[in-house]
Amino acid sequence: MRRLWKGNYALVEGAIAGGCEAYFGYPITPQNEVTEYMSVRMRELGRVFLQAESELAAINMVFGAALTGKRVMTTSSSPGISLMQEGISYLVGCELPCVVVNVQRGGPGLGNIQGAQGDYFQAVKGGGHGDYKLFVLAPSTVQEMYEMTKKAFNIAFKYRNPVMILTDGVLGQMMEPAEIEESVKCKGQSVREIEDLGWNLTGCKGRVPRFIRSLLMGEGELEDHNYKLQEKFLKMKEDLDYEEEGAEDADVILIGYGLCARINFEVYTTLRKKGLKIGYLRPKTLYPFPERRIRELARRKKKFLVVEMSCGQMVEDVKLSVNGESEVYFYGRPGGGVPEVEMIINKIEEIIR
Template sequence: MAKVLMKGNEAMAEAAIQAGCRYYFGYPITPQNEVTEYMSKRMPEVGGVFLQAESEVSAINMVYGAGGAGARVMTSTSGPGLSLMQEGISYLAGAQIPCVIVNIMRGGPGLGNIQGAQSDYFQSVKGGGHGDYKLIVLAPSTIQEMADLVQEAFDIADDYRNPVVILGDGMLGQMMEPVDFDNVKKARRNLPEKTWATTGRGNREHRNVINSLYIDPPVLEKHNYVLFEKYARAEQNEVRYEMIGCEDAEVILVAYGTMARVAKNVMNIARREGYKVGLIRPISLWPFPKEPFKKTVDQVKGYLVVEMSMGQMVEDVQLATECKKPVHFYGRPAGMIPEPSVMLEKIKQIAGGAR
């Protein structure tokens, strides 16, 4: 299959189908509606099921049902829709049901607007719902990566029996770039058989029951420990990040998604002007990559976190640096893009003036 010019939303949908997703449940919300539209056409063509639910609450509970039966299933939404899904997402995590959830972020809070933003970081990375649980969260920055990470997300979800979130934004969802599906990793991991799935009793001596309700406190405590042993394994094996120009950097930009694209250009401009600037791009937002900060914290004068929000990832960067060096922030909310000229000026201030 040759390269295809696709919107980010469409690329994710096609990648999900190629990853074996045969069930999609969702509800329309801008700026991710192309995912729903694409799935409505393609799912019947591949023998899958597309269903537009009556609400996001219904959609996430349909995901629970399909995932509990062992199927590869996906839903997609934006911030307000993800808010409505939070109870169901907590149930999915508690019941250890794998699925992929796409969140194409828009401006908030409230209904906000339909511009691309990055203000759902806390909602996705810090849980969002009730109880002790974690979601594995992946943040692409190109359309090719949107396709690649969706395919990986299904493998990760099955491996850990846990929901995986693809966290994009309205600009990534709407922009078009060439996508090479031949380069998407086709090989599957040595994934465990889904002997837990509710596909009938078969030859088993017991019935499979999928549940997140444990009335007896010691039993629920034990279940929580099982979950967090799994999360610890994810922290060891699923950290993803990119480091660019950090070997000699005195100032390091930290950005994910669309903002990482802008930050990379600003880094190049700053280097041409004589400033030693690098970029750390977290790809897994949970588990958050701490290693690149340990590698660089002794050499830098400071970090500049850039987000399309009022500052959410900045807290994780502060934790990763253990407050050994200053962590500065520049961001704009509501779908406004941080300006390269302002970023450059802040880099110069952190570096110590003219060169």
């Protein structure tokens, strides 16, 4: 049944439906509802909830739980995610699966608590030290806050890599109709039995002891490890996801993710009604990025307008994908500003003219 759901609550239900067995978090606006609701839901289901003393501690508690092969998650917002970067780098280095949610707010620094998209680079280009990638999902609706969080755990385990859900304060705070499985509301679902995944630490009963580390000092050892990781990051393309409408016959294609994609869609429908050949493309995964599809469209000389709640970050990936084959334009607002339909329409009219 469709009911009004708040994005942050839908995210929690998604995590629970995805089998999240442990949650560690620290309060920060605009994602406090996640930590609060988790404290209720995880405890009533007999799963693990702990409010950490800092984001540093939270991500390292995630690291600890992930070592054992459990499904574990943390959530935060931009400044807190910055604090977690060290831990995320270690998680990737040690090939540990987990889910990290960034309900983005305005930056840099303490910034503000409005929704923003200033952490795109941090999310898709690594973020911490070393050569690495996260699998990055970008929900656009409250329904997707649920669906993508649910799905994120399987992806994390498939690749033994952290998955980041990159969303923002608007999607976290807003409510809209969503269909959330009622079955997960029943009590008494507890943590699954511990299983041997071939790599997890559970105590060495009946097998030789294992160790998990990211320090590789032997000659060439770290280089080899990096090649192995890179192969994995490439393989993630198997789970690439995007949606598009009207791109085939479009002159100008709007590209945006998360909240901006919703605004783009409104622009797209408005202008199509006026007979303008506008297309709409939304990456649902930010890494891997739909670069092949964008290049294909660029070769057919379609122009692109990238819309972001930042001064322009994803636009760089669009430009890399287009690779000079066509023109790429940008419209964005940083620091919590939300792009308006009218401004995007003006920009398109400029491009067409």
